Amino acid sequence: MSARSSLSRPSADGPVRDGIPEHGRIPRYYAVKVGLLEVIAELGEGSALPAERELCERFEVSRATVRQAVGELVLEGRLSRRQGSGTFVAPPKIVQPLALVSYTEGLRRQGIEPGRNVITLERRAAGPALAADLRIEPADEIIHIERVLLADAERVGLESTYLRAARFPTLLDVFDPEQSLYACLRERLGVVFDGAEERVETVLATPREALLIGTNPALPMLLMHRISWGPDGEPFERVRSLFRGDRLSFMTRLGRVE
Template identity: 40%
Template sequence: MAERRLGDAAGELLPARLKAGSPKGQELREILEGLIASLGPGAPLPSERALAERYGVARMTVRSMLDRLTSEGLTYRVHGRGTFAAEPRVAQAMALSSFSEDMLARGLRPGSTILRQEVVPAGGVVAARLRVSPRARVVRIDRVRTADGEPLALEQAFLPAARFDGLQDADLATGSLFTLLEQRWGVRLAAADQRVVAVTIDGEEAELLDVRPGQAGLLFSTLAEDAGGDVVFSATSLFRGDRYEIDLRQRRE
């Protein structure tokens, strides 16, 4: 009975038993991670009961491990249907690179849906970040950023209109803003200050990113400068927490 509940594909891929003497929880995790990688995104995982019976462990142990995998974005649950393998997250090293560059480096096709692209008054907050007058005009660009057609992030950027005349009419649905700034205006980004905050995604943002309200997200606030120290743009990017992660490498001084 337990073998039938495992499903044909999972039953063939799973080992028959746990190794003697190995920590059960850790080995179960390794087995499930291997199964997720083999089955691919959207594939159903065996039930808690089937896994518990197959490996002779408590259902609470299985449930705890599945909960952990779900919290880490490796699986997702559908009420009344079970647990499924999730899409792998997109990892970003903390380097100054564009969304398009990040996606292409991972073999994904970057894209954008333009929500707003127009010249507007800077206002106090944006003016302070761009170091311009509140009465200055800025180019506002709101986009849904996609990877292989899947919504991954919401991005809002502000750039000085006086410096980037005509940017409001440029094609940013398929191209990289970084590349455009360099090729058309000769502006190469040299450094950026970036802040990352964990948030929840709700309302219109959840609808645009095609996620359930209340899902975890990562909010990036970026202030980019050129080699001369002049601010090029101020941007915020809201990424889906289930599809995005950050890689850090640190050195001890």
């Protein structure tokens, strides 16, 4: 059976069947994409993808079809492009828990070394939007900490944290911005996190964000908004975290609803 005929015949289940539209015709690029997933599994992490010409011959399709299939796998984080070197099998995505744990804790549990590059460390007026979220006045001061997030020295995200300055008057004196903020709040300032509300959506990075994270502005990003509060129910922190969708995924555990 030729590569062309094998791509035209869907399996009873699995990714090919999942991608078949109702009219039953498999898009050519999608069949190539499924075939490439098998190639990726055989090659293993860090291996170079065969040359475009070789893939065209293997699947008996045009360069445009191969490029579309490869492009989708790059967007999904299965493949990564290195300028001047080629396309390679990407490492597995980092799994970050959706829980009241810090970025540092989440990565170290997976054997990944976290890191941060400080971009902004300042005190300024809250402004209307932040004031509404933190239940303070627009003229009240907040502490703004903006950092590029690293995983084994690879840039994977950009985090902006806003805290009530009046509640943490000594924070900037005791906080090392290259270390875990949550560890500092708990261990140095005795802060108790009682709860948080978190929202996740997909966005495209702004030109500034893409430059700081080192990603293509066309790649989808995962944007997380979090407001945290203590035992008194008063919000004291708002966090805006932007993560590379090709490198991170999120996990949470759900319980049964009675």
